[in-house]
Amino acid sequence: MRQLVEEARRQGRLVGFVPTMGGLHAGHASLTRAAAEACDEVAVSIFVNPSQFGPGEDFDRYPRSAEADCRLLAEAEASWVFMPEVESIYPPGDATRVVVGGPAVRWEGEHRPGHFEGVATVVSRLLAMVPAQRAYFGAKDWQQTVVVRRMVRDLALPVEIVVCPTIREPDGLAMSSRNAYLSPDERRRATALSAGLATAEAAWRAGSRAAAIEAELRRRLEAADVVVDYAALVDPESLEPLAADAVRGIPAIALVAGRVGSTRLLDNCMLD
């Protein structure tokens, strides 16, 4: 994979990279198409990274669908699909981890201990194996995009991180490989995340205070039987919570995470 990318770069070609865990959906297709439009070649990796799943999480049942994934990627004009073995990413005797503090500490970092260590570790390895000029990530996992940009800046990695908009179902549900876990009833209730965020955005624009918006967002989620991990208005870069009385006029993003049945879902909405 590295040789392909290096050879393309030697020929002056711009290479984009889309790291994924497979279970591909329209969000991944959109990332890949965005990369294909901006770059000459697009590498997509499919690697269900064990180190970013905690004990008791869904590593074993995470969707694995290599054939359908490859069809989707051909359609989206990927040049190359990279499907490394676990032993390529974690060689025998592996003892190295990339640890990010700062923006990785709260939210997902708190609710999924070790998650971002797994993400930073695998992304740093994938970026070394696929030395593209650009790497594409979806805004749906906003905190991940902040953590990856932080890591790339800190480790001086020679890659530009491009963040693409969240792709949604017609009823607003953010595309996620984990949506496949939802029963029909859960699928209906899951729209509470995007609907709650839309209400939060309207309230922010109307001048409501952060604490009031958070309380209303949480109320709406709980009304749909979503077990809320967090529902917070935060600074988009530091991910520090806004002050309770913060109002429009400052950078802000609303982050939500919660469980619908046994399925954990995330969503967010930039406020302005």
Add this chain to the structure above:
Amino acid sequence: MRQLVEEARRQGRLVGFVPTMGGLHAGHASLTRAAAEACDEVAVSIFVNPSQFGPGEDFDRYPRSAEADCRLLAEAEASWVFMPEVESIYPPGDATRVVVGGPAVRWEGEHRPGHFEGVATVVSRLLAMVPAQRAYFGAKDWQQTVVVRRMVRDLALPVEIVVCPTIREPDGLAMSSRNAYLSPDERRRATALSAGLATAEAAWRAGSRAAAIEAELRRRLEAADVVVDYAALVDPESLEPLAADAVRGIPAIALVAGRVGSTRLLDNCMLD
């Protein structure tokens, strides 16, 4: 710096990299000359890395001698000297650390908590800023060479680590920037490290057991008023201690560290 290296590589040139903390001596000159002989261009970095010094260690008084260093490097045929500011290596808001377990846990890892995290973090950044095909390290810091090789393999960094022999004073003392701290009396006593290692090597060849060799090595160091941190026969790659009754016929290296006055010195000797 990255542009210089990338441009040289685009022209098909082999680039070697020697990361240092300055305070350069004949050991660094030897590394640089080895790189200059094998490569077309040699980059040498001088950066006294704060994150690899613990509280109360000698960061503040570590030798800083940029002019003499540059003269030595010109003599040794370095192509480029890279002297980054602290803010280039640790950008504002920096929150990322590279953590190595395994071979980094014992010995220096135990006696200098956080040291190898600082080393791995700075070396990963320097390797990103100076993307040479080869990087040169001295065998005097043997555990460091093992930790760096482990990190490079684990993070899939596209660089070959070359380890060069320890350079010694005529009486056997391993070259070290910290030798400058020694008083004349301490300088004489410091030869106990290399002399003890030579005796250990002879005993190993003669068939002595590991535990007996370690005890004799420690006795010789203590006889010279060296405050011993460790004196151990270990596997050269895992750095696990040899069994007490281990004898020649297996890979082995003797590691010593201790303080002579207030100066902490290291040395080692591969056994065979």
